[in-house]
Amino acid sequence: MKNQMLELVIALVLIALLLGPLCWAAHTQDTPVAIRGATILTGAGDVIDAGTLVFEGGKIVALGADVSPPDGADVIEAEGLYATPGFIDAYSHVGLGFSSIWHRESLMAASRRIADSLDNPGDSNWLRSGVTTTYVSPGGQNLVGGLGAIVKLTGSLVRNAAAVSASFGETALNAFEAPTTRQGMIAILRQTLIRAQEDALEGDDGCTFAQVLTGELSFRVLANTPDDILTALRLAEEFDLHLVLDSAAGGHEVAEAIAKANVPVVVGPTIIGIGSGGPYETFALTPANAASLHRSGVRIALSTAGSGAGRSVVMEAVLAKTHGLPEAVALRAVTSDAAAILGVGDRLGTLAAGMDADIVLWEGHPISTWGETTRVIVDGETVFER
Amino acid sequence: MRERDFFRLLVGSLLAVAACAPPEGGDGGVLAIVNAHLYPVTGAPIESGTLLVRDGKIVEIGTDVSVPSGARRLDVGGRSVIPGLVESHSHMGFKQLNNPSTGRNNNEVSKPINAEVRAIDGLNSNDAAFSLALAAGVTTMNITTGSRSPNSGQAVVVKLRGGTVEEMFLAEGGMKFAMRADREFANFPESVDAVKELLASELRAARTYLEARGAAEASGSSPPPRDLKHEAFGKLLSHDWVVGVHTGDASGMRHAIALKKEFDLDLYIHHARNTNELVDELIAAGVPISFGPILPYLGRENLQLMGPVHLAERGGVVAFHQDHPDAHQYFLRHSASLFVRKGMSEQDALAGLTLNPAKLFHLDDRIGSLEPGRDADFVILSGPPLDWESLVEQVFIDGEEVFNRSTGENAFGQRVPEGW
Numbered sequence A: 001m002k003n004q005m006l007e008l009v010i011a012l013v014l015i016a017l018l019l020g021p022l023c024w025a026a027h028t029q030d031t032p033v034a035i036r037g038a039t040i041l042t043g044a045g046d047v048i049d050a051g052t053l054v055f056e057g058g059k060i061v062a063l064g065a066d067v068s069p070p071d072g073a074d075v076i077e078a079e080g081l082y083a084t085p086g087f088i089d090a091y092s093h094v095g096l097g098f099s100s101i102w103h104r105e106s107l108m109a110a111s112r113r114i115a116d117s118l119d120n121p122g123d124s125n126w127l128r129s130g131v132t133t134t135y136v137s138p139g140g141q142n143l144v145g146g147l148g149a150i151v152k153l154t155g156s157l158v159r160n161a162a163a164v165s166a167s168f169g170e171t172a173l174n175a176f177e178a179p180t181t182r183q184g185m186i187a188i189l190r191q192t193l194i195r196a197q198e199d200a201l202e203g204d205d206g207c208t209f210a211q212v213l214t215g216e217l218s219f220r221v222l223a224n225t226p227d228d229i230l231t232a233l234r235l236a237e238e239f240d241l242h243l244v245l246d247s248a249a250g251g252h253e254v255a256e257a258i259a260k261a262n263v264p265v266v267v268g269p270t271i272i273g274i275g276s277g278g279p280y281e282t283f284a285l286t287p288a289n290a291a292s293l294h295r296s297g298v299r300i301a302l303s304t305a306g307s308g309a310g311r312s313v314v315m316e317a318v319l320a321k322t323h324g325l326p327e328a329v330a331l332r333a334v335t336s337d338a339a340a341i342l343g344v345g346d347r348l349g350t351l352a353a354g355m356d357a358d359i360v361l362w363e364g365h366p367i368s369t370w371g372e373t374t375r376v377i378v379d380g381e382t383v384f385e386r
Numbered sequence B: 001m002r003e004r005d006f007f008r009l010l011v012g013s014l015l016a017v018a019a020c021a022p023p024e025g026g027d028g029g030v031l032a033i034v035n036a037h038l039y040p041v042t043g044a045p046i047e048s049g050t051l052l053v054r055d056g057k058i059v060e061i062g063t064d065v066s067v068p069s070g071a072r073r074l075d076v077g078g079r080s081v082i083p084g085l086v087e088s089h090s091h092m093g094f095k096q097l098n099n100p101s102t103g104r105n106n107n108e109v110s111k112p113i114n115a116e117v118r119a120i121d122g123l124n125s126n127d128a129a130f131s132l133a134l135a136a137g138v139t140t141m142n143i144t145t146g147s148r149s150p151n152s153g154q155a156v157v158v159k160l161r162g163g164t165v166e167e168m169f170l171a172e173g174g175m176k177f178a179m180r181a182d183r184e185f186a187n188f189p190e191s192v193d194a195v196k197e198l199l200a201s202e203l204r205a206a207r208t209y210l211e212a213r214g215a216a217e218a219s220g221s222s223p224p225p226r227d228l229k230h231e232a233f234g235k236l237l238s239h240d241w242v243v244g245v246h247t248g249d250a251s252g253m254r255h256a257i258a259l260k261k262e263f264d265l266d267l268y269i270h271h272a273r274n275t276n277e278l279v280d281e282l283i284a285a286g287v288p289i290s291f292g293p294i295l296p297y298l299g300r301e302n303l304q305l306m307g308p309v310h311l312a313e314r315g316g317v318v319a320f321h322q323d324h325p326d327a328h329q330y331f332l333r334h335s336a337s338l339f340v341r342k343g344m345s346e347q348d349a350l351a352g353l354t355l356n357p358a359k360l361f362h363l364d365d366r367i368g369s370l371e372p373g374r375d376a377d378f379v380i381l382s383g384p385p386l387d388w389e390s391l392v393e394q395v396f397i398d399g400e401e402v403f404n405r406s407t408g409e410n411a412f413g414q415r416v417p418e419g420w
Helices: A002-026 A124-128 A170-175 A182-197 A203-214 A226-239 A251-260 A279-284 A289-295 A313-322 A327-333 A336-342 B003-019 B129-135 B192-219 B228-237 B250-263 B279-285 B303-313 B329-341 B346-351 B355-360
Strands: A033-041 A047-056 A059-064 A074-077 A082-085 A087-092 A131-136 A144-152 A157-167 A218-223 A243-247 A265-267 A300-302 A359-363 A372-378 A381-385 B030-038 B046-054 B057-062 B072-075 B080-083 B085-090 B138-143 B151-159 B169-178 B243-247 B267-271 B289-291 B318-320 B378-381 B392-397 B400-404
Touching: A033 A359, A087 A300, A087 A313, A087 A336, A124 A131, A124 A372, A124 A381, A131 A157, A170 A182, A182 A203, A182 A226, A218 A226, A226 A243, A226 A251, A251 A265, A251 A289, A265 A289, A289 A300, A289 A327, A300 A313, A300 A327, A300 A336, A313 A327, A327 A336, B030 B378, B080 B085, B085 B318, B085 B329, B085 B355, B129 B138, B129 B329, B129 B400, B138 B169, B138 B355, B138 B392, B169 B228, B192 B228, B192 B250, B243 B250, B250 B267, B250 B279, B279 B303, B289 B303, B303 B318, B303 B329, B318 B329, B318 B355, B329 B346, B346 B355
Parallel strands: A033 A074, A033 A082, A087 A131, A157 A218, A218 A243, A243 A265, A265 A300, B030 B072, B030 B080, B085 B138, B169 B243, B243 B267, B267 B289, B289 B318
Antiparallel strands: A033 A047, A047 A059, A082 A359, A131 A144, A144 A157, A359 A372, A372 A381, B030 B046, B046 B057, B080 B378, B138 B151, B151 B169, B378 B392, B392 B400
């Protein structure tokens, strides 16, 4: 009995600890807070030495080298630390259970809202590592897997239907009995897009594809061979799609074509288990892809395709830098460029007045082996302090 | 002489003969790595040092080493030099990257006990993953069959020098047990208790078999017929072989420790996810661990990282592994720095990649450190060894270059794409 009571108390304490960060984020702070003395990396390319950043009501109100904390503000001393926007993982499956990651009934599930399947998308490990926002994508097993969502790692939804995520290549091909070829899959997609053009597609799918055709919803394609990438570019041109490429193993081989089409790439994770991957992906998802694409003029974001736990887009950024991506570009790829590619650049990804107060303080440079988060702020609330 | 030692001597002398041909004139094929930041692992790092190699062996290391005239000099301009990495748990060569249709050799699952099954008999040295492993700085690898049977067979330790499996052979890798109760796999009894009892009964049977063979020899009567399974278990009882136990949860780890005590086995635990809960017990029983796979399963913030940190602090032996193809071999070195972020000393983290995995197989008198007399297996890196910003530039095995990033050449001859 005594033990049971003890267990109950421990359980309650644990629940309180787990829910704590979420509850803090639920209400917005109303006293202004100033972070003073940090090296501010705005995420958009600017560096402010010994700067001060002020936020209030969950939004950034001012920042600069000559900004002073307003009267009555709480002051966080940050001399010797770096301040960056909260990092963005531009493709993940966080919060998606095994059963909801893909739709088993049909190859096409364009109107399936991934936000409806999210089971507590908060992740404290990701928050601790400095990642505050992610695009949660359906899995790559469906040719068209549904509407992905943008969430903060505190669990709050930024955008419910953020993009339509599709998948070309082996993963989708292996998940269903028919069609049996890549060209068979693409023919189905092309026919669907044409029916949507002619307003012949009914119900939710008609609505979703209509928004894809106007470019209101970006069309994201997971493609992991140069051929699949070129197919995506072909379709995008044919239907004037607002295309974003995901993962893009082998993208370096067709980087010129991607750049010419002005299509951004959410570069796939390099830190993966390789047992399940095909032979080509294993070789081609290298840490040099990001730099190759950047050199060809492609705008990139980085991603983990992870569901929390071990993967962190911070580590992907360090690897990309090691393999030739300029440090400043690597930072943009997990902040302002990622936000722009996701379509939320007006709210996230840059430290500027009016933006969400999603801020990370770092000891050591954020894009480095030994850089360490010391404080993570989401919507103006400190959700982690080391 | 124990059979393992005999094999080592045999293979060692064959290699010595092979390595005797000097690479290019000079003083008996002496190679001098000069102006190097040396990490011996068994001692403190040496700045601006020299590593002298002759006939595939390290002959001298330090700041005050005179380079014989005619020696081949390689000035590495202050770059880091560490021992070749030792991957203590791999399935490379069973499930080939370049030929996925031949992926059936990872697990013998036709029965629970497979002690007579030898990894070397199913190994394909043409697996393109070996080239990638060299690019990661791995020079030695324990290759073992999978964990879908309580006993999946015998492991083999190979060097990644290219060529055939025979040419790669370094030592026998002992045996593998899997201490799990996984209903997913038909070969497992329903509880970890029962798995332990199954393995214990095999060890007892082997003891009876050895006694009967010994008694027959002593009395001159005809011995019981040879039985490869009993012989294999017998090598665990005689300490000729080590046994690695696949287990992650605390219960499985405790059963492994109990098995070691009951039969006085030379035993280590691999995976060892819950080391955090068992530091005292592992120290008391003198059980080393091989922790992994790490990236991408454990990132910077996972609390399981603390187990190895605490075990190493207490003087326990901690090796790391990536378990190809479960996780990517390239990130073995990267994984080690995660523990340094959590408080492990750089020396212990480096030992986890080199000396400690060598210790698991009692090969630390040959590999895993930079000391006179050791095999000249080493890696040249562009910067500090545990920095993710550093790249593996060159890899040497037995004094011969087996990987060169700038030329793209490697001993297995498969193309390594840019970025690995």
